[in-house]
Amino acid sequence: MRDTQRTERIAFAVLLIATIIVIIPVGLIVLLVLWRGLPALTPEFLLAMPRDGMRAGGIFPAIVGTFYLTLGTAAFAIPFGILAAIYLNEYAGQNWLTRVIEIAIINLAGVPSIVYGLFGLGLFVTFLGFGASILAGSLTLSIMTLPVIITATREALSTVPRSFREVSFSLGASRWQTVRHVVLPNAIPGILTGTILGLSRAAGETAPILFTVAAFYLPRLPQSVYDQAMALPYHIYVLSTQVPNVSVKIQYGTVLALVLMVFLLNITASVIRAKFRKRKTW
C-alpha cells in the first residue's frame, strides 16, 4: 500500500514537471520578444517604408506582403483542401486509388519546407513562368498547407454522427444534398479552426517563399500578383544575418509583428471554435 502511494506521488511529480517544461520555451520566447520588441512597435514602425538599407524606417511592405501571401494561400488551399477532404470522406470508396491519395497526403505533410521552396522555384517560377511573384509564393505555400487543411477538414467531417447522414439518405437525399445540408453545417466550425491554424503556419514560413516570392529589399508595395514582395519571416532572416549594424530594436520589433499576426489568426480560430461549441446541440 505504501509503495503504490509513493509510486503514485512520483508519477504525478514527473508528469507535472514534464508538462511545465513544455511551457518554459513558449513563455520565454513570448517574454523576450515582448520585452525587446514592444518599444519598437510604434505606428510609424508598422506603417512606414524601410530606409537606409533597412537600418531605419518601418516594415510596412513586409506586413502587406505577408498579408497578401496568406490571402493568396487561402484562396488556393482552402477550396482545394476542403473539396478534396469532402471527396475522401464522403464519396471515395475503399479502393487502391483512395489509399494512394491518402499516402500521398501523409507524405506531403512530411516533406521539409525547403523542398517545397525548391519545388515552387522549379514549377511555378521557372517552368510555368510566373517568375518570383506573389502568385508563385502563394501557390507554393498552398501546396505545403493542403495536407493540414485536408486532415483537419476530414476530422471535422468525421465528428458529424453517421446517423445524421443515414436520416438524410433515408428521406431520399442525394450524397451532395446530404453533404450540403447536414454534414457541412455541422462540420464548419472544425473546418474553419483547422484551416486558420494551417494558414497561420503558412504565414510564418520562410523556406517556401525564399526562392518563389520574397524580395530582399523592396521599399514599395506590390502592384500585382506577378510582383515580388517582402515578407515578414524572410525580412527577419535578412535583418538578423544579411545586413550589418541593424539595431536590436528593429529586429525584435519585426519578430513581434510576425508573432502578433500569427497569434491573431490562432485566437480567431479559438474564438470561432468556442462560439460554435456553445451553439452545438448534440
Add this chain to the structure above:
Amino acid sequence: MSTKLQILKLDVWFETIHAVKNLDLEIKSNEILGIIGPSNSGKTSLLRTLNRLTELYPNSRTTGEILMDGENIFRQIDVQALRKRVGIVFALPLPLPLSIFDNIAYGPRLHGIKDKTKLAEIVEKSLKAAAIWDEVKDRLQTNAFKLSGGQQQRLCIARTLAVEPEVILYDEPCSGLDPISTLKVEEAMQELKKNYTQILVTNNVKQSARVSDRTAFFLMGELIELGETKQIFTVPRDKRTEDYITGRFG
C-alpha cells in the same frame, strides 16, 4: 388487398455474415406487417434492404429481387426515388440538429418544395398525423433536441410522413420509449393505416400482437412462420414460433 411489395429469393450478406436467407415474402397494401424474432434474426437487415440503406455499408451484398408495385427496386427505380417512397423510422429517435419545423421540412425541401405556405401546410399535416402537433405547435422554431424522447420519435415519424411515402418501415420504433409514448406511437400507426403500408420490426412481441394485421417470425435470417397475427399468437404452426412468443427462448 393488392400486393405492395413482393420479395423473391432475397439474400443479404454483410461481409461473411449471411443476414437474410433465401426470403420469399409478400406485403399487402395498407397492412401492418409485424416482424418479430430474437436479435441477429435479420429483421433490421431486411428493413434496410427495402429502401436500399444497406448500400451505405460498402461490405454489404444483396441478391434476389424486390418488386414494389411490380417494379424492381434495384433496377427499375432510382435509389433516391425509392427512399422517398419507402420511408424509415429508426430505433433511436434521430432528430437532425435543426428546429422542429426544419426537421419536418427537410425532406420536402430536398424534393424541391420552396413555397413557405406549402411547407407550413406539410409540417402541420405531418405533425398532426404523427399525433404530436398539439404538443409542439407553439414552439416550431425550437431545436428538436429539446423535445423528450417520445416526442422526438413522433417527430421522426412526422418527418418520414412529410415526404409522402407509400411504405413506412419501423425499426423497433419504441425500444427507447415509455409505455405512454409507445401507446401514442401505436395509435398513430393505426391512424396511418388508411394511407400507408407499414412494416413494424419489434423486439416486443406484445406490440406486434397489438398493432399488426399479420406477423412474421424470423430466426437466424430465415422466415420461420408467417400468418394472421391472431393465428400466430394463438395457434402457431411451428414449434420455434411457439417457444419464442411464449418466452421460452430469445
